[in-house]
Amino acid sequence: MNYSSSEENYLKTIFHLQETDGTVTTNVLAQKLGTSAASVTDMMKKLANKKLINYKRYHGFSLSNEGKKIAILVIRRHRLWEYFLSEKLKFGWEEVHQIAEELEHVSSKKLIDRLDEYLGFPSVDPHGDPIPDQKGRIRNVKKIPLDQLPPQQQAEVCQVTNQSDEILELLVHKNISIGTKLEVKKYFPFDHSLELKIKSGTITISEQLAKNIFVRYEQTI
Amino acid sequence: MNYSSSEENYLKTIFHLQETDGTVTTNVLAQKLGTSAASVTDMMKKLANKKLINYKRYHGFSLSNEGKKIAILVIRRHRLWEYFLSEKLKFGWEEVHQIAEELEHVSSKKLIDRLDEYLGFPSVDPHGDPIPDQKGRIRNVKKIPLDQLPPQQQAEVCQVTNQSDEILELLVHKNISIGTKLEVKKYFPFDHSLELKIKSGTITISEQLAKNIFVRYEQTI
DNA sequence: AATGTTTTTTAGATTTGCCTAAATTTAAAA
DNA sequence: TTTTAAATTTAGGCAAATCTAAAAAACATT
Numbered sequence: 001m002n003y004s005s006s007e008e009n010y011l012k013t014i015f016h017l018q019e020t021d022g023t024v025t026t027n028v029l030a031q032k033l034g035t036s037a038a039s040v041t042d043m044m045k046k047l048a049n050k051k052l053i054n055y056k057r058y059h060g061f062s063l064s065n066e067g068k069k070i071a072i073l074v075i076r077r078h079r080l081w082e083y084f085l086s087e088k089l090k091f092g093w094e095e096v097h098q099i100a101e102e103l104e105h106v107s108s109k110k111l112i113d114r115l116d117e118y119l120g121f122p123s124v125d126p127h128g129d130p131i132p133d134q135k136g137r138i139r140n141v142k143k144i145p146l147d148q149l150p151p152q153q154q155a156e157v158c159q160v161t162n163q164s165d166e167i168l169e170l171l172v173h174k175n176i177s178i179g180t181k182l183e184v185k186k187y188f189p190f191d192h193s194l195e196l197k198i199k200s201g202t203i204t205i206s207e208q209l210a211k212n213i214f215v216r217y218e219q220t221i
Numbered sequence: 222m223n224y225s226s227s228e229e230n231y232l233k234t235i236f237h238l239q240e241t242d243g244t245v246t247t248n249v250l251a252q253k254l255g256t257s258a259a260s261v262t263d264m265m266k267k268l269a270n271k272k273l274i275n276y277k278r279y280h281g282f283s284l285s286n287e288g289k290k291i292a293i294l295v296i297r298r299h300r301l302w303e304y305f306l307s308e309k310l311k312f313g314w315e316e317v318h319q320i321a322e323e324l325e326h327v328s329s330k331k332l333i334d335r336l337d338e339y340l341g342f343p344s345v346d347p348h349g350d351p352i353p354d355q356k357g358r359i360r361n362v363k364k365i366p367l368d369q370l371p372p373q374q375q376a377e378v379c380q381v382t383n384q385s386d387e388i389l390e391l392l393v394h395k396n397i398s399i400g401t402k403l404e405v406k407k408y409f410p411f412d413h414s415l416e417l418k419i420k421s422g423t424i425t426i427s428e429q430l431a432k433n434i435f436v437r438y439e440q441t442i
Numbered sequence: 443a444a445t446g447t448t449t450t451t452t453a454g455a456t457t458t459g460c461c462t463a464a465a466t467t468t469a470a471a472a
Numbered sequence: 473t474t475t476t477a478a479a480t481t482t483a484g485g486c487a488a489a490t491c492t493a494a495a496a497a498a499c500a501t502t
Contacts, residue, residue: 006489026450039490041451046488058450058497089335102327108320114310227459247480260460262481267458279467279480 005105008074009033010043011052012104014063015071023060069136076132077112078104079125084115086126093126093159128158128216140219147194147210151184155217162212170209175200182215226326229295230254231264232273233325235284236292244281290357297353299325300346301336307347308340314347314380349379349437361440368415368431372405376438383433391430396421403436 003011013032017024030040048055052067063071081103082096091099113134116122123139124130130141149155157180160167171177175198185202186195192207205213224232234253238245247265251258269276273288284292302324303317312320334355337343344360345351351362370376378401381388392398396419406423407416413428 004488027448035489036491037450038452038492042489085332089332089339091331091335095331099327099329099332102329103324106320106323106327108323110312110316111306111310111320114312118310225458248478256459257461258480259462259482263459 002107003070006043007047007052008070008105010040010047011063011067011071012074012078014053014061015068015075018062023062025060072132072136072138074104076136077106079129079131080112080115080119080122082125082127083119083122083131087119087122096126124158124216128214141216142219143214143216145211146182146184146205146213146215147192147207149184149215149217151187153217154181154183155215156181157213158216159214160212161214167209167212174203174205176213223328224291227264228268228273229291229326231261231268232284232288232292233295233299235274235282236289236296239283244283246281293353293357293359295325297357298327298333300350300352301333301340301343303346303348304340304343304352305336308343317347345379345437349435362437363440364435364437366432367403367405367426367434367436368413368428370405370436370438372408374438375402375404376436377402378434379437380435381433382435388430388433395424395426397434 010029010033013029014024017028017032021028026037026040026044030037033040044053044055044061047053047067048061051064052070053061053063055061078100081100085091085096085099086093116131116134121133122131124141128141128143130139132138143158146155146157157176157178159178160171176182180198182196182198184194185197188194192210193204194207194210195202195204231250231254234250235245238249238253242249247258247261251261254261265274265276265282268274268288269282272285273291274282274284276282299321302321306312306317306320307314337352337355342354343352345362349362349364351360353359364379367376367378378397378399380399381392397403401419403417403419405415406418409415413431414425415428415431416423416425
């Protein structure tokens with residue numbers, strides 16, 4: 001089957017929403033998609049007809065197995081293109097999302113699998129989100145701000161919000177960059193500062209800095 | 222401005238048709254696009270309103286300067302993606318067209334210019350057709366079967382139709398492959414055979430073989 | 443439990459891109 | 473030049489995806 005860009009966007013968005021909530025409601029989805037509640041209801045009828053969602057009038061909806069498969073495929077395309085744009089075409093990580101929103105609807109399966117291979121089967125996109133594999137498996141990667149990382153958990157820096165010169169200066173000084181592997185050794189409740197272990201030794205950083213550093217780590221289930 | 226995939230396809234197709242004919246007619250365009258004449262008329266009204274074509278009821282149409290600019294941009298996108306698919310993702314030249322039909326409608330200008338740069342500013346796509354540059358300039362490259370190449374004209378092999386083992390065996394033996402530079406030295410009317418000059422010497426090939434080898438050369442205007 | 447508020451759905455339109463069938467215009471032939 | 477044939481356009485509709493406004497259902501609160 002082939003689905004319209006619109007259908008794919010609905011499925012993808014439901015997928016993201018139901019990760020946290022389980023079931024998704026009309027208004028929330030409408031707001032997320034920047035459309036009206038009436039439009040959402042229309043589309044829900046269509047997707048329910050195609051058996052891509054479970055839907056009961058007035059009681060929200062969730063993806064069926066088939067719907068989930070499509071959502072994951074679209075997310076795979078999106079994240080692979082983001083990786084391509086960032087890695088090969090040297091786009092900044094804040095630019096890639098918008099362009100990938102268009103590219104993700106190009107449907108050729110062979111194209112995506114070849115692209116995946118060409119990129120060396122990357123496991124996360126430039127925002128640190130995991131890329132589903134050919135079979136739709138998603139590694140359970142958590143991405144959180146450094147100040148919330150559980151102590152003794154190995155993790156890797158994947159993003160820095162706030163791109164000011166001041167923060168970059170500090171990061172260079174502390175020897176932290178995208179890809180740096182680290183672990184929280186100690187947490188000081190007094191000023192919420194953190195002691196980290198990184199390759200080059202042990203360093204201390206402020207809560208403020210930690211809130212701007214995002215790290216990812218693989219959840220062992 | 223941003224145009225729909227449909228509008229872009231119409232403009233692109235008119236561009237190709239008017240290269241030979243000058244002015245394009247409703248039926249021819251409908252046939253080329255696999256749609257009905259009525260649909261073409263509808264779209265022509267819309268494109269004329271947007272001043273992308275010159276249109277007089279019952280008398281055909283041609284692209285305006287603005288329309289031509291858009292058509293060339295779409296062709297640029299198409300051919301750059303074809304080159305990418307063939308060169309980087311190792312698709313066969315007969316597979317790339319279909320996928321590029323979808324990719325060509327992704328609109329980001331920056332994406333295309335970065336892709337162009339990443340690919341090393343290629344001048345022709347895998348079918349030997351010229352790729353317009355950032356400013357919409359198209360080099361005047363001719364692509365014809367070898368049996369129609371004017372004698373003494375330097376040219377380069379860009380395609381072999383008929384992919385049978387037999388023809389490949391012959392090509393290997395004669396030392397001809399994609400990219401081979403050659404020139405027709407003599408033409409024999411008796412059996413339509415050709416004498417070619419290539420790097421490794423002078424060889425003779427049959428009409429039948431020549432008809433299956435396509436070459437391109439730059440027209441000096 | 444009754445009432446009011448919020449959420450969701452229905453009803454009725456609009457736009458884009460397409461269709462078929464009928465009418466119109468142009469071009470060709472007798 | 474009149475008639476016929478071919479090409480083109482108009483008329484009227486349909487499906488997808490959206491909208492606003494009104495109706496219906498669910499929920500929350502006295």
